[in-house]
Amino acid sequence: MLPESNEDWIEQLLKLSDEEPKMTEKQTKILHAAIEIFAEKGYAAASTSEIAQKAGVAEGTIFRHYKTKKDLLLSIVLPIMAKLVAPFVLRNFTPVLEAKYTRYEDFLRSLIRNRLEFARQHLPMIKILMQEIPFHPDLQEQFKTEVMNEVLTRIKKVIVFFQQEGQIIPLPAATVVRLTASVIIGFLITRFLLVPEQEWDEEEEAETCIRFIMHGLATR
Structure with missing residues (x-):
């Protein structure tokens, strides 16, 4: 079930x-x-x-x-699924993107925890999306237009804010998104799809991801 x-x-x-x-x-x-x-x-x-x-x-x-x-x-x-893919993927995500944070690592911590819980609750749907999106151009376009553009726009605003605060090096916002997403999505895919049977300390893994990201992006 x-x-x-x-x-x-x-x-x-x-x-x-x-x-x-x-x-x-x-x-x-x-x-x-x-x-x-x-x-x-x-x-x-x-x-x-x-x-x-x-x-x-x-x-x-x-x-x-x-x-x-x-x-x-x-x-x-x-x-x-295409009709509702945006609200599905963005479910419970908006509060994370709109909240105020004093540090970029606090934003990352909230982001990772949110997506861990989302993946845990909706794994069957996520599997279908990951399996089928690469092979169906219409669904790809829907995903890019209604999900990626929405998420990227909001996350870029967060990144620009912390760059202006002097917490993140002045790379293009899109580059920071790509580097951050690579680490977090890699963790989620490994956790839930590649080796879900492994003993996972999610809190420690999340903190490791955050330290890794911040080591590369921090200005000092």
Whole structure:
């Protein structure tokens, strides 16, 4: 089963706009099952028979609604995910980006803790996004436009502030974002996707990331 938070988010996925047809109960079950299996195995390794079994429907039911497995992915999961990808990724992130900090490392600490909790609660959805975004240009564009631009704009403001305060060396803000993100995203990917079975002291790892970033960016 997906965590409760993911169940809540799936319910949001099902609240389609008025001009789009509402899903039947069987389509809803198929969506739930597809998200779980796509997240667990990836699109290529998933089978419609597995999805049907988990959804509690006959495999033929899937093909009555969606001609192929690809059609299932493109017609249900990705379009709806694309529609809500920005609020999903930015969920609970805005307070971190808008809060006032006295030190850049305090901002980093808040950022890492926030994204650790987000990843812990929404791992199945994150897996699907990471697996499928590289192969679907429309979803890539949606992600860049509605997520990356929003996040980058806000983080650049934070960086410029701390550069003006003399805490960060005067590199281009985009470069500071890239260097910071490389460390933090690398930590999150390793923690949740590459070696999740490892014994993790998240607080210590977070502090190590912060020290590493600040060693390269601090003005003194």
